[in-house]
């Protein structure tokens with residue numbers, strides 16, 4: 001029997017699920033830059049990280065934002081998830097609007113952070129998976 005390998009073989013690349021925070025303050029949105037030693041080096045992203053087993057996206061965001069930036073936020077409305085395939089893995093991003101930031105931000109993992117208006121967001125070199133979110137924000141906020 002012959003198999004069509006493309007359809008019969010299971011997907012070999014890992015598929016990760018990542019919650020990310022669109023943190024708003026005074027009309028600006030927080031962007032963070034991945035460090036040179038992280039995957040997708042120096043790309044800009046919304047802070048967040050991989051969902052752990054049994055964790056809601058809201059819980060994941062509170063944990064990741066505390067670990068990465070030493071801040072807490074109020075997690076609000078979600079945007080539609082976005083799935084993107086990188087050469088080595090596939091990611092589904094679960095974006096959430098957040099506000100009411102508390103704490104003094106410390107960059108524990110990122111190389112930089114900045115606050116931008118929705119219109120300025122496309123000027124950064126974003127991780128490829130983020131572009132559908134950036135377009136949505138630039139047009140709708």
Ligand SMILES: Nc1nc2c([nH]c(=O)n2[C@H]2C[C@H](O)[C@@H](COP(=O)(O)OP(=O)(O)OP(=O)(O)O)O2)c(=O)[nH]1
Nearest residue numbers: 018020038039045046047048049050091127129130
């Ligand atoms: N947090 C976040 N990650 C994003 C975005 N866009 C995007 O492609 N990603 C990717 C980068 C990472 O490969 C993955 C997020 O997982 P992570 O930051 O916890 O993973 P990592 O591989 O850097 O670190 P590790 O915990 O596995 O060591 O999703 C985004 O907007 N925010």
